[in-house]
Amino acid sequence: MAKRRMLLVTLVFSLASLAAAQKRVPGEIPLPRTSPTSGLEMYRAYCADCHGEKGKGDGPVVPVLKVVPPDLTTLTKRNSGKFPYDRVYKTIDGSVAAAAHGSREMPIWGPVFRTIGKGHKGEAELRMKTLANFLASLQEK
Numbered sequence: 283m284a285k286r287r288m289l290l291v292t293l294v295f296s297l298a299s300l301a302a303a304q305k306r307v308p309g310e311i312p313l314p315r316t317s318p319t320s321g322l323e324m325y326r327a328y329c330a331d332c333h334g335e336k337g338k339g340d341g342p343v344v345p346v347l348k349v350v351p352p353d354l355t356t357l358t359k360r361n362s363g364k365f366p367y368d369r370v371y372k373t374i375d376g377s378v379a380a381a382a383h384g385s386r387e388m389p390i391w392g393p394v395f396r397t398i399g400k401g402h403k404g405e406a407e408l409r410m411k412t413l414a415n416f417l418a419s420l421q422e423k
């Protein structure tokens with residue numbers, strides 16, 4: 283009985299901190315909870331507003347950005363036919379800043395994912411791997 287109650291308390295507490303974590307996002311946009319294993323779900327929730335539904339760089343918020351997001355379906359084509367997995371992963375994570383591109387218009391997701399995945403070791407990394415693989419699947423032939 284006591285054990286069960288403990289479990290419930292833990293659960294409610296985790297949900298509360300999750301809800302709090304969801305509010306801590308760049309630009310204060312509420313961050314929807316998504317599955318770390320669904321690239322499509324995460325892409326639609328976190329990326330499509332800027333990068334566009336199909337990755338073409340035509341999302342609804344583009345008019346207010348200083349830098350137009352690049353076409354994410356031509357990453358392979360623009361990299362001599364090889365998908366630049368490492369660079370993509372690091373761009374999402376924020377360890378390769380778009381500073382290389384001379385701007386910081388691309389949000390840094392590593393710390394955000396680490397916050398929402400608090401307590402789940404490796405969840406942020408899984409999210410970024412899933413996203414990088416999802417982008418690989420969008421490449422033009």
Ligand code: HEC
Pocket residue numbers: 324325328329330331332333347349350351352353357369370373374380381383384385386387388389391413
């Ligand atoms: C607020 C708008 C915005 C959001 C949201 C956003 N991006 Fe970006 N992204 C950009 C912009 C702008 C650039 C170009 C930055 C530059 O060149 O300085 C970019 C660049 C990139 C690049 C590098 C592309 C290249 O040609 O090298 C990748 C990869 C990328 N974004 C992936 C993502 C993913 C994955 C997400 C969601 C987790 C995401 N972005 C969310 C605006 C955004």
